[in-house]
Amino acid sequence: MIFTLAGKELRSLFASALAWIVLAVLQLILAWVFLMRLDGFFEVQPRLAHLANAPGATELVVAPLFSAAAVVLMMATPLLGMRLIAEERRNRTMTLLVSAPISMTQIVLGKFLGLVAFLAVPIGLVAAMALALMAGGTLDLGLLAANALGLALLLATFAAVGVFTSSLTRQPIIAAVLALGLLLASWLASLANPDPNHVMQLVSITRRFESFNAGMVDSADVAWHVLAICMFIGLTIRQLDRERLVGQPT
Amino acid sequence: MNKRASEGSAIGSSAQTTVHARRISRRFGAHLAVRETDLTLCRGEVLGLLGPNGAGKTTTLQMLTGNLAPSAGSISICGIDLVARPVAAKRHIGYLPEHPPLYRELTVDEFLRLAAKLHGVAHARLPAVVDSVKARCGLGDTGKRLLGALSKGYQQRVGIAQAILHDPDVVVLDEPTVGLDPIQMREIRGLIRALREDRSVILSTHILPEVEAVCDRVGIMHQGRVVFSDTIEALDELSRGLALHVALRNPPAQDALAAVPGVTRVEALGAHQFLLGRDATADPTEEIVQRSVAQAWGLYEIGPARSRLEEVFVQLTRDEPAA
Numbered sequence: 001m002i003f004t005l006a007g008k009e010l011r012s013l014f015a016s017a018l019a020w021i022v023l024a025v026l027q028l029i030l031a032w033v034f035l036m037r038l039d040g041f042f043e044v045q046p047r048l049a050h051l052a053n054a055p056g057a058t059e060l061v062v063a064p065l066f067s068a069a070a071v072v073l074m075m076a077t078p079l080l081g082m083r084l085i086a087e088e089r090r091n092r093t094m095t096l097l098v099s100a101p102i103s104m105t106q107i108v109l110g111k112f113l114g115l116v117a118f119l120a121v122p123i124g125l126v127a128a129m130a131l132a133l134m135a136g137g138t139l140d141l142g143l144l145a146a147n148a149l150g151l152a153l154l155l156a157t158f159a160a161v162g163v164f165t166s167s168l169t170r171q172p173i174i175a176a177v178l179a180l181g182l183l184l185a186s187w188l189a190s191l192a193n194p195d196p197n198h199v200m201q202l203v204s205i206t207r208r209f210e211s212f213n214a215g216m217v218d219s220a221d222v223a224w225h226v227l228a229i230c231m232f233i234g235l236t237i238r239q240l241d242r243e244r245l246v247g248q249p250t
Numbered sequence: 251m252n253k254r255a256s257e258g259s260a261i262g263s264s265a266q267t268t269v270h271a272r273r274i275s276r277r278f279g280a281h282l283a284v285r286e287t288d289l290t291l292c293r294g295e296v297l298g299l300l301g302p303n304g305a306g307k308t309t310t311l312q313m314l315t316g317n318l319a320p321s322a323g324s325i326s327i328c329g330i331d332l333v334a335r336p337v338a339a340k341r342h343i344g345y346l347p348e349h350p351p352l353y354r355e356l357t358v359d360e361f362l363r364l365a366a367k368l369h370g371v372a373h374a375r376l377p378a379v380v381d382s383v384k385a386r387c388g389l390g391d392t393g394k395r396l397l398g399a400l401s402k403g404y405q406q407r408v409g410i411a412q413a414i415l416h417d418p419d420v421v422v423l424d425e426p427t428v429g430l431d432p433i434q435m436r437e438i439r440g441l442i443r444a445l446r447e448d449r450s451v452i453l454s455t456h457i458l459p460e461v462e463a464v465c466d467r468v469g470i471m472h473q474g475r476v477v478f479s480d481t482i483e484a485l486d487e488l489s490r491g492l493a494l495h496v497a498l499r500n501p502p503a504q505d506a507l508a509a510v511p512g513v514t515r516v517e518a519l520g521a522h523q524f525l526l527g528r529d530a531t532a533d534p535t536e537e538i539v540q541r542s543v544a545q546a547w548g549l550y551e552i553g554p555a556r557s558r559l560e561e562v563f564v565q566l567t568r569d570e571p572a573a
Contacts, residue, residue, distance in 0.1 A: 096351035
């Protein structure tokens, strides 16, 4: 049942012009970053040849590319997730789901997984750009895999935030602004307090990508993402259940 | 007046009772939209819910379908408590809300398949279920069209189709014929009559003749309460005690009509036609005939008012019932 709902969300996303435009713009920006990084790599390559244990293309091109993708998708995910629940409310289609013999948990998980499945597309595109380097050299596939896993977890957390803010309103654009605000605030929390032991680092979502970006899969970071996702999904379910008791938000 | 309804609650636990709501209330802030309403429905019955705008009809239907939780009271569907076991209870319900819940970006076929899957129709049966419901709702050749591109009447049909495709025991329709032309209305009424066979149907409507055409029982809501709940036959009897339709060639002043013992009010329907409210105990018919002869009023027609339901409806919703 969850997958039926996820499939429906995926289909609705692909039926909207917004999703295609977001994908196209993302790809344009990331391709630009990729080519700039590649140019820079070619410039320093002759000097790197003299170094022992020099960083390769994966460190100098692929890791910065994933880092850029993380920031750009932080802006894009709220736009992709804003409609999930808010628009169902505005179009009064939520009734179809609420009247069906499925639980609120299934509805929310279905919507979340639908968005995550869609976000697999930009991850795939970024990974494909990186893999294209294999045509002319070698890649550190372990580093690439760590980056892909980290980006996937990061985007899943962004998606959970998007689902939650979408459940707070019936205006998709308000949901997008709320999600963007939350994500930027969490990013700034770590930028403003560079000390890695600072308490604000705990709420920073992007910081939980840094060790993946450097090639390390830290189980504490994985657990942090899983917990954050569970929390936002739980809050969304609670919000929708509450709605049956007190009525819909305006 | 409420004889049938109270019998219903006495056999509340029997297998034939499909919907049983006990003293349900719903509060929105300080506003009490539905107050202590009882509702019982048996298999094979069609209940028409009538009432002026804001009477609480839609809120009641939203509670019966699990879209809103009641502030107080309990609801059971086919013996399953809707609040305690919502998923199990909702298996037995099909619901067409006031605004059909349609995804504009899907085609009719895609949407009906989705609705069937959500209601747990087995994968192998999907094509057969979708085809049969399309045939029943007159959606034969619209399968490939986008819902957003359909006319209001067709959208309404798709809304009805999603409410009945999983063969629910209880079908709840909130104003099912809104936006349909008269021919489509007749088709939908025929469909509702066919649905009745082994199910219960609740429909809310503004259209009084619709209730007379398809319903077995009528519930009239006013200010959040069910002020009348009985069979169409009982309604007949009741309305006989409420209004007379009189036509006179040389009508006297309205005061003279009002002076006839047993007449409670006079309403002119034209130069020669009158609607007389009458006392439930004293029938003024004979007296009117005698005075007409004596004073040459030229009586040429007398009988119970034509739209019996309208009369009861106006009577009950005009002011707060004494009860």
